[in-house]
Amino acid sequence: MSNDGFTKVCSLNDIPEEGALGVEVGDTPVAVVRSEGEVFAISDICSHAEVNLSEGEVEDGAIECWLHGSCFELSSGKPINPPATQPVPTYAVKIDGDDVLVSLDTKNS
Template identity: 40%
Template sequence: MNDWVRVCATSELLPGESAVAWDGDTPILVVNLDGEFYAVEDKCTHEDFELSAGAIDGGQVECTLHGARFDLRTGEALCPPAYSPVPRFPVKLEGGAVWTRDDR
């Protein structure tokens, strides 16, 4: 298994905010949704474009390139042009920090 990557202090990621961490070559978007933390690959499955550039609303992130939306809790693609889900990653809170890793 890969080692955990520190994203930021928990106090730096307030509800509705996001941050991007890198696990090797993998960018990971971490989002605080009302105190629950979720992580998905920061790459739209329709085209290789960072999801972190898009708006986060109601547990969804929208890719600014073509408007595909993904559920941040499940990774599910919610509308075209994306049909494949984004990979999800584990998140843990430990030592006052948010951690994630690419566990594929």
């Protein structure tokens, strides 16, 4: 279902507090993340090791790659620490009632 370029990906209840949910928007893997009361959408693929970021820990507005420990800012996709040096795309999020909608029009890359 598309709404002005936004696609419903899950409900708010599907996303753990300070956690992530891996979803697909078309063929694009996206991690929908809740941190510090906000919801973010970020590429679900680490720019360093190409593993799912949604399987990592979420804390203080960042998500950690479970494989090598790189952390990415949820708001910008920028790596906070090595070994990752390249950012991951982030996507626009809208909340409509209990529905979480994501647009693949990249906010930052």
